[in-house]
Amino acid sequence: TINADRLWSTIIETARFGGTEKGGVRRLTLSEEDRQVRDWFRAACEAAGCTVTVDGLGNMFALRPGKDMTKPPLGIGSHLDTQPTGGKFDGVLGVMAALEVVRTLNDAGIETETPICVCNWTNEEGSRFAPAMMGSAGYVADLPVSDILARTDADGISVGAALDAIGYRGPEEVGAQKFSGFLELHIEQGPILEAEGLPIGVVEHGQGIIWYDGRISGFESHTGSTPMHLRKDALAALSEIVLAIEALAKAHGPNAVGSVGEAVIARPSRNVIPGEIAFSGEFRTPDAGILDALDKALQAQVKEIAARRKVDIRLDTIWRKEPTHFDAAMTGAIAAAADRLGLSHRPIVSGAGHDSFHLATVVPTAMVFVPCKDGVSHNELESAKPEECAAGANVLLHAVLAVAGG
Amino acid sequence: TINADRLWSTIIETARFGGTEKGGVRRLTLSEEDRQVRDWFRAACEAAGCTVTVDGLGNMFALRPGKDMTKPPLGIGSHLDTQPTGGKFDGVLGVMAALEVVRTLNDAGIETETPICVCNWTNEEGSRFAPAMMGSAGYVADLPVSDILARTDADGISVGAALDAIGYRGPEEVGAQKFSGFLELHIEQGPILEAEGLPIGVVEHGQGIIWYDGRISGFESHTGSTPMHLRKDALAALSEIVLAIEALAKAHGPNAVGSVGEAVIARPSRNVIPGEIAFSGEFRTPDAGILDALDKALQAQVKEIAARRKVDIRLDTIWRKEPTHFDAAMTGAIAAAADRLGLSHRPIVSGAGHDSFHLATVVPTAMVFVPCKDGVSHNELESAKPEECAAGANVLLHAVLAVAGG
Ligand SMILES: NC(=O)NCCC(=O)O
Ligand SMILES: NC(=O)NCCC(=O)O
Numbered sequence: 001t002i003n004a005d006r007l008w009s010t011i012i013e014t015a016r017f018g019g020t021e022k023g024g025v026r027r028l029t030l031s032e033e034d035r036q037v038r039d040w041f042r043a044a045c046e047a048a049g050c051t052v053t054v055d056g057l058g059n060m061f062a063l064r065p066g067k068d069m070t071k072p073p074l075g076i077g078s079h080l081d082t083q084p085t086g087g088k089f090d091g092v093l094g095v096m097a098a099l100e101v102v103r104t105l106n107d108a109g110i111e112t113e114t115p116i117c118v119c120n121w122t123n124e125e126g127s128r129f130a131p132a133m134m135g136s137a138g139y140v141a142d143l144p145v146s147d148i149l150a151r152t153d154a155d156g157i158s159v160g161a162a163l164d165a166i167g168y169r170g171p172e173e174v175g176a177q178k179f180s181g182f183l184e185l186h187i188e189q190g191p192i193l194e195a196e197g198l199p200i201g202v203v204e205h206g207q208g209i210i211w212y213d214g215r216i217s218g219f220e221s222h223t224g225s226t227p228m229h230l231r232k233d234a235l236a237a238l239s240e241i242v243l244a245i246e247a248l249a250k251a252h253g254p255n256a257v258g259s260v261g262e263a264v265i266a267r268p269s270r271n272v273i274p275g276e277i278a279f280s281g282e283f284r285t286p287d288a289g290i291l292d293a294l295d296k297a298l299q300a301q302v303k304e305i306a307a308r309r310k311v312d313i314r315l316d317t318i319w320r321k322e323p324t325h326f327d328a329a330m331t332g333a334i335a336a337a338a339d340r341l342g343l344s345h346r347p348i349v350s351g352a353g354h355d356s357f358h359l360a361t362v363v364p365t366a367m368v369f370v371p372c373k374d375g376v377s378h379n380e381l382e383s384a385k386p387e388e389c390a391a392g393a394n395v396l397l398h399a400v401l402a403v404a405g406g
Numbered sequence: 407t408i409n410a411d412r413l414w415s416t417i418i419e420t421a422r423f424g425g426t427e428k429g430g431v432r433r434l435t436l437s438e439e440d441r442q443v444r445d446w447f448r449a450a451c452e453a454a455g456c457t458v459t460v461d462g463l464g465n466m467f468a469l470r471p472g473k474d475m476t477k478p479p480l481g482i483g484s485h486l487d488t489q490p491t492g493g494k495f496d497g498v499l500g501v502m503a504a505l506e507v508v509r510t511l512n513d514a515g516i517e518t519e520t521p522i523c524v525c526n527w528t529n530e531e532g533s534r535f536a537p538a539m540m541g542s543a544g545y546v547a548d549l550p551v552s553d554i555l556a557r558t559d560a561d562g563i564s565v566g567a568a569l570d571a572i573g574y575r576g577p578e579e580v581g582a583q584k585f586s587g588f589l590e591l592h593i594e595q596g597p598i599l600e601a602e603g604l605p606i607g608v609v610e611h612g613q614g615i616i617w618y619d620g621r622i623s624g625f626e627s628h629t630g631s632t633p634m635h636l637r638k639d640a641l642a643a644l645s646e647i648v649l650a651i652e653a654l655a656k657a658h659g660p661n662a663v664g665s666v667g668e669a670v671i672a673r674p675s676r677n678v679i680p681g682e683i684a685f686s687g688e689f690r691t692p693d694a695g696i697l698d699a700l701d702k703a704l705q706a707q708v709k710e711i712a713a714r715r716k717v718d719i720r721l722d723t724i725w726r727k728e729p730t731h732f733d734a735a736m737t738g739a740i741a742a743a744a745d746r747l748g749l750s751h752r753p754i755v756s757g758a759g760h761d762s763f764h765l766a767t768v769v770p771t772a773m774v775f776v777p778c779k780d781g782v783s784h785n786e787l788e789s790a791k792p793e794e795c796a797a798g799a800n801v802l803l804h805a806v807l808a809v810a811g812g
């Protein structure tokens with residue numbers, strides 16, 4: 001079994017890179033804080049005997065040799081970037097547990113048959129640059145590398161420039177590092193395992209995702225002297241869209257969700273009717289047919305709202321990720337590892353997106369979930385107990401041993 | 407009659423202070439641009455033979471002597487500050503027309519019985535600092551001067567500090583400059599005069615106003631993995647409030663209006679459910695009873711929304727201005743002046759707030775409206791024709807002669 005204290009201390013130690021007053025982490029992808037944690041990760045992997053390479057999107061690969069070097073390694077890991085006000089576990093647990101697996105194998109003097117590769121994927125969060133899971137999207141060629149490098153953040157800085165700024169545009173060709181399979185440990189980020197008192201979730205599916213960028217153009221005018229029937233109020237139009245997305249998701253429940261995360265009024269003033277608003281929105285559901293239906297219904301409602309309110313509304317689909325179905329042999333290995341350790345488990349659907357969704361399109365892939373407090377994530381209050389993290393890391397270790405042979 | 411070309415050229419000349427690319431003006435109160443236009447105004451008034459004083463709130467008074475210096479002067483004027491993306495006429499026309507009245511009297515060698523005082527009131531717009539009509543509120547002691555000086559903008563800069571920064575905290579005691587009456591020319595900022603093809607509106611009433619500051623506290627969590635029924639989405643709650651304000655105003659129409667002008671999500675991210683939003687809102691109607699009813703209904707709906715959505719909502723009334731009823735003798739003088747000039751007119755209610763609302767609580771006061779293009783104001787596209795401005799200034803001149811005696 002892994003060293004639970006050592007695992008926990010790496011989580012706490014790295015949480016200082018971008019650590020916030022409320023105990024959370026603000027470590028936006030390709031920021032100075034991201035550089036710091038990347039430097040730490042590289043040094044820790046090299047100290048554990050791995051060879052670290054970086055590809056042209058900043059994805060980091062730490063290779064631990066195996067007996068059969070003709071086999072592509074088994075990839076394990078997750079991401080080290082966080083939300084603007086994120087927690088200490090989302091992504092971090094998966095990377096630190098993968099490092100802990102390597103350290104444990106070193107301590108035990110175990111050489112696996114298949115090599116092992118600890119991964120840190122660039123921009124999983126999708127908050128600074130859209131879409132999410134960007135580094136792994138480039139890795140599996142879901143998006144062209146040139147397209148990714150040109151994406152910009154709110155300040156107009158491109159992914160390429162941000163990589164250069166922190167010195168993490170690596171020489172390795174994107175996609176050149178092959179894997180024989182991929183395993184990722186993550187907190188659930190939802191309430192199910194905690195509610196059912198289960199330490200382990202075996203992730204069998206991942207939700208499909210649609211992301212929208214929207215812009216509403218009404219007309220700025222005086223809030224006091226413009227009669228109600230002559231207004232083109234962009235905020236009132238947005239309000240209808242927000243409630244429409246919510247109602248559509250609820251109507252297709254229990255497994256559909258939808259929300260608007262960002263909305264910015266241009267040139268706001270108390271006594272000016274909002275004339276222009278930019279916003280982002282999304283739907284998620286494990287069922288591709290429902291994703292289609294939600295999208296179609298929203299587009300129709302937006303058209304109706306625009307016509308009735310005489311405002312212009314652009315609603316662009318900037319990302320669509322089809323639902324993910326993980327590999328049965330890999331999920332079986334995870335369930336068997338949990339059984340061997342006496343940890344009860346259940347199959348589960350991932351509500352959040354993960355790099356494993358992309359990896360699953362090219363190699364046998366699966367994920368392990370552990371509970372987190374109140375199901376809360378993307379919040380500085382995100383929390384998981386040391387023993388919960390250790391349980392997940394042990395399942396990862398035993399699944400790795402089963403898959404890589406040791 | 408006034409010199410229409412000279413009036414127009416002062417409007418165009420001063421529009422360069424804060425002039426925008428789209429032909430509008432961005433001259434927030436007590437900004438550097440406001441200092442520039444204030445310096446211009448002081449110099450122009452002095453060149454026209456007036457003595458300029460400034461009070462402790464930056465209100466500017468340019469006194470033209472009359473035959474009977476024991477009488478307090480007749481105040482005329484408006485304000486020179488603008489919205490963040492305002493036009494060239496809102497406020498400016500009233501000040502420039504008042505200056506033009508003085509210049510015309512000078513050219514004609516007319517000394518009025520009652521002295522005349524051209525006024526530029528501080529922060530009429532209420533966009534940088536709330537509430538609106540702030541300088542005149544201090545003048546009539548509707549708000550204590552010390553309270554006004556302590557109000558802060560979004561950057562935490564106080565009114566007092568902003569006055570000092572541009573050198574316009576004057577030595578005159580606020581309220582010391584007395585008036586025998588007050589007259590203000592303004593663009594209508596609404597569509598009625600244009601629609602009816604009338605050059606002049608005689609403003610008989612002003613709408614009552616309630617301004618709110620609100621804050622919604624929900625809970626930030628993951629947009630993908632948080633089930634719909636466990637969300638505390640601050641943006642969805644705001645959306646209901648925006649639509650409630652709109653529906654309440656419409657239900658109490660045709661003379662009630664309501665809207666939300668500002669809304670800012672704290673720490674926004676695409677895949678984080680908005681946890682905290684600050685917003686501003688308002689209702690206006692000429693009927694105090696309806697203003698009460700709107701306020702009461704909104705407070706009840708907000709309570710219901712907060713309880714149902716399990717979010718905290720604070721809704722603070724930061725300003726309430728009762729409906730204004732202008733002086734019959736003063737409105738009569740305006741109507742008579744228009745008749746004398748052969749300009750058709752109608753009584754009208756002011757949708758927007760004006761410094762005259764405050765002056766009306768202490769001296770006989772009235773306002774002249776002229777049409778503006780499409781009724782549009784608080785927009786860079788705000789527009790009025792030279793001949794429309796001149797017609798209003800001529801009515802102001804003749805009303806001044808009637809009231810001040812000349
Ligand atoms: N796991 C996780 O929080 N991913 C962020 C990307 C998303 O699901 O929106
Ligand atoms: N006249 C005018 O636009 N006043 C601004 C204050 C307000 O009515 O909101």
